[in-house]
Structure formats: structure tokens, C-alpha cells
Amino acid sequence: MLKIENLHAEIDGKEILKGLSLEVNAGEIHAIMGPNGAGKSTLGYVLGGRPGYEVTEGSITFNGEDLLEKEPHERAAAGVFLGFQYPVEIPGVSNVQFLRESLNAQRTSRGEKPLSGAEFLKLARAQADALGLQQDMLKRPVNVGFSGGEKKRNEMVQMGIIDPAFAILDETDSGLDIDALRIVGDGINRIMRQPTKAVLLITHYQRLLDYVQPDRVHVLADGRITRSGGPELAHELERQGYAEVAA
């Protein structure tokens, strides 16, 4: 599904990713772990197409298509979803309006019929319920005045509504208490644990992986994947620390 080969990327002339290769197949959940500053978030942004992150070498293909050629909104329409570590506030724009416009823009570009207001609301309410987000949060401006945990849950509501083929979730577990962590973990399994879908979980800690069982775990250090293994690698990291394992 996703194939990254020898990826080099820089910000303001500083190289952050230094030859990263990774392949994720449909039906798989991969976890990327690593110390601060290793390039985890950069990988998420490069996959999402954030301006300012320049790819100098290597390739990324998604379902055989060159992902790097696409604009961020084209990547979204192709089925790529980026869950933000710090979800952004958009004052004056309600969650409902934001998501309906976004979803319908994706649908239109795929040649599908846009959802009506009523159809959309039904979908949005079901997703908010499933993630324990109050209904009135749908009417509130995007992320404005939300707690850290609410923002992360809102990201999952968005993912549920958009229903992507591939999700990159950047530290979705940070800022969550134990209960919220379980709800978010359940959400990821419910929405994404399907034979046609795949997930790249970017995280510091093992704890989210207690709820979302990864098929593969990779250690990202200094811009490269230094180790890969099964779920047991995450436990090893938790016990011994990155310095030991990544070296």
C-alpha cells in the first residue's frame, strides 16, 4: 500500500530524514517509535505534504502512485489521513461545517456525490457517539477551547467521518488519560483495523500499543529506521530505552 524508499527530507536546509525506507501493506498496523528529534513528526508531515518539508532524494508511492507529486488535499482524496499531534484551532468555523466541506471536497474530487446536510449530520453524530464526544462539540468551532484530550478525540471523530484507507497518527496518545486512551485505541481498531486499510502509528510510548496491537514496530533514530521487529520490540524499548536499543 505505502512504500517509502531511501527518503531524504530537509527543513530550512537541515536534513532530518536520512535515507528512510519502509513498506506498509494493506491490513497492517505499523508503529514508529523513537527518541525526540529523531524525525518522527517530520515523517508524518512529509507524508501529508506539508509545505516547507523538502524531499531531496528517494520516493514515496501509495497504491502505486507517486504520493510526492500530489498536493495535500489530493493526498487526502487518495485516502491518506494525517492525525495531528497538535490539532489546529480554526475560530469561527464549526466542526460540522469544516468536516462536511472537507469530506465533500474529497468525494467530489473522486467523482462521488456530495453528502447532504442531513446525511452528513447522521454520520457525524454516530462517530461522535462512538468516541464519547459530546454532540455539542460538533457545533463548536474546530478545536477552539477543546482540552488536549478532546482535541485528540476530535481527530479520531474526523478520521471516522472521512474513513480513510491509510492513516498516519502522530502521537495521538499524548495528552490522553487512561480512559481516553482506551476510547481512542478502540476507535483506531474500529475504524482502521480492516483488511483493506493500514495505519502508521507514531508514538513515544508503549502504552497505546496495549490497545492497538501493531503488526510491526520500527525504531526511528537520526532519520533512519534502525531496527524493525514484531510487537515485542516495543516492550524491549520500554524496558531498555531508546539509547540502548536504537544504537
Place this chain on the structure above:
Amino acid sequence: MATKNAEAHAAVAKKYEWGFATDIEQDFAPKGLNEDTVRYISAKKNEPEWMLDWRLKAFRVWQTLEAPDWAKLNVPPIDYQDAYYYAEPKVKKTIASLDELDPEIRRTYEKLGIPIAEQEVLAGVEGARKVAVDAVFDSVSVATTFRAELKAAGVIFLSISEAIREYPELVKKWLGKVVPQRDNYFATLNSAVFSDGTFVYVPKGVRCPMELSTYFRINAENTGQFERTLIVADEGAYVSYLEGCTAPMRDENQLHAAVVELVAMDDAEIKYSTVQNWYPGDENGVGGIYNFVTKRALCQGRNSKVSWTQVETGSAITWKYPSCVLAGDGSVGEFYSVAVTNNRQQADTGTKMIHLGKNTKSTIVSKGISAGRSDNTYRGLVRVAASAENVRNFTQCDSLLLSDQCGAHTVPYIEVKNPSAQIEHEATTSKISEDQLFYAMSRGLDAEAAVALIVNGFAREVLQQLPMEFAVEAQKLLGISLEGSVG
């Protein structure tokens, strides 16, 4: 060169879809401005002697005045002799029913989406209220709808030319009382050569049963539009009035110098909403309307209220300060404004809240959005007279910048002569954030849709003041006005 121009026009035309011209035979006043021009206009309108005298007096004052230059605007010299001051479609003067309207003019308004047939609602808006329309085409009002129904409610809604003939006492009583003839250069010019506009009178205790609106269209080349609007709400009356405006794309600049006067008596309320979409010129600043407008409300009565809401997206130059004179004790003035400038547009706009009465209140919310190489200035005055006890004012001015070559400026003037006043002023300036843009794009919106969404969110407080019919149009307009401004 011609081809290049045509291509450029085609590109702009996509963004300014109201830029077509209507091919219709018109009567013009002789080019230029002198006493004969004033007499010509007055004669065309079959005006009584007092009206002509009033105009001539204004014209003589105007000749002694100089154009103001205190605004943060770069206004090229305007040759007042190189323009037409009156253009009238050659059609039947009085039409018995709307069916007799010239088909070309009817088509023009259809293309603009303005209902001049008495249809129930504006096209495409579900559940909207009825809207009565006065359609002003260059210098004359060509149609006014729902007259009979309004008359049954006691509401007078007609063109100002007709009002001068049919309700001379009412017009005489109020014309020039809120904006005096010598108020300022452009208002004085308007007083001399105003051609048409709207007159509204809502009698005591009447709540106007529908939205009233005027749609101004400049069509003719080299022609200025000088409309005059006068709205009087008698004791306890309520009226909501909307105005919209567009013009064809032309390479030369055209002058629009309007005067709007509002009067609210005891417990009366007037809600005045504008969506200004005059042709803004092309991306190099060629062409576009010069919009020099004087709008003022007199809250004469106790507990009267006037609320101005404006969405300004058009015009090459905008100079406009809809104001409230809060004379009646307990009267309330509000000003909600969104001003968008793109390319080479310049806007210097704001309000004046003049507190004369006790316990008067005013609220100012201004949202300026600048893109391209444009300049956008908020200029506002809050004045509290010595006699005005317990005045309250709240002002909020927010500016959003979309490029690194545009300007946003906030120039508040606060003059308080009574120590009991409470005045608050908040101002922010921000650049559209890359975080917001990327976040919206990563959810599926292209760059332009993302900008439109963020800008609409920024302007929401103001947009939600508009009647529903206009809010939908205004939201779309904000997006269209900013097309091509990012990326």
C-alpha cells in the same frame, strides 16, 4: 496588446462574474459638470422648484470645496468634467406592471440573481423571507416590487425621485438633515447631482412585513452613480434594509458617491445591511469603482437603535464610514464590518459613533482582510459629549493578512468629555497561519477553499449579523474575492 488585455480580462472575468455590460440604448446628460448639468438632471426628474434650488445651492458650495486627503488612500486626480452625471435607459418612463420592464434590463437582473419579479424568495435560498426590491440601473430606478403589499402595511417604499414628487413634505423635512449639504466634498457633490435612490418611510408602530432592498447597478461607461437613500422609521417602527451593488468591468475608473441618511424616532429600529461588490479593477489596479460614500444615521428618538452591517469586497478605492449620531437618550448604535482588499485595492473604512444622549451604547466590530498588494485601513471615531452620562462603547478591530505585500492599519480616535463613560478597544493583527491552511488542506480542501473557510470563520461575527439571504451570498463572495491570493 489588445489580445493580452482580452486574456487578462477573461482571467479576471472568472473571478468577477458580474462584470458583463448590458447593451441598451441610453439617454445621457451632456458630458461634464456645471449648473446646466444640475438643471438637466432636475428637469429629467420633473422636480419641483425647491428641489432644483436645493441642488444648485449644493453645487455652488461644492465648487468652493476641495477633496479630502486625510484618509490612507492614494487617490489619482479625478477629472470631474470627463464624466457623465446622468444615464437613463431609453424605456417607458412609467410602467404599469413589472411585465412591461425592458427585457434587456430584466435579463441583466436575472443574470445578477436579483428578483425583480415578485417571487417569494431569492433564488436558491430555502425558507427565506420575502424581499422587496428597488432596482436602480445607472441613474434611474427601473423597478420597485411588492409596492401594493407594503402600502397596505402603511410602508412607503419607492424611488427617491418619485418620493420628491409624491411625498414632498416628508422628503423636505429630512433630506440633508442627517448629512448636511456641506458635510463633505463628496456628500456635497451628491447633493447637487444625485440621480436616484430609495426612499422608505415606516409609520408609527409598524414592523415592516418584509426585507426591503435596493440593488444598484452601474452599467454605462464613463458615468458616475450618485444615489441618495433616505429611510425614516417613525416611533416604534422596525425595518430591515439591504443594498447590493455591482458594475461591469471597464478599464477606466468610475465614481460612485452616494449619500445614505437614516432617521430613527423613539423606540424605532433600523437594520441596514450592505454587500458592496463594485468592480474592483484588475490585478494591476486598472479600472474599478471609486467608492466615496457618506452614510449616517440619526438616532433621534429615545431608545432608538441603528445597526449597520457591511461586507465590502469590491471597488478600487473605498472611502466609507457609516456612522451613528446617538442623540436620543438610551439609543444604540452598532457597526459590523468586513472589508476585503485584494490585488491593488485600497479601503479606508470604519465608523463614527457620536454619543450625545445619556445611557447611549455603541458596538463596533471590524474585520479587515488584506491580500495581494492591497491596503486596508480601519478608521473609527468614538466621541462622547460632555452631556452624555453613562455611555458605553465596545470596539473590536481585527486584521488578517494573507500576503507579505499588503497592509492593514487601525486608526481609532477616541474623544471622551464625560468621565462616566466606559470605552473599550481591542485590536489584533494576524497573518493567516500555515498551520491552519495545512490542517484544512490535509482534510481535503484545496488552497482556495481552505482560505475561504478560514476567512469566513474570521469574519463570522459580522456575517451572522446579515439577514440569511445575504449571509449565504456574502460567504461565497469572500471566497471569490480572495481567489488566487494564496499559493
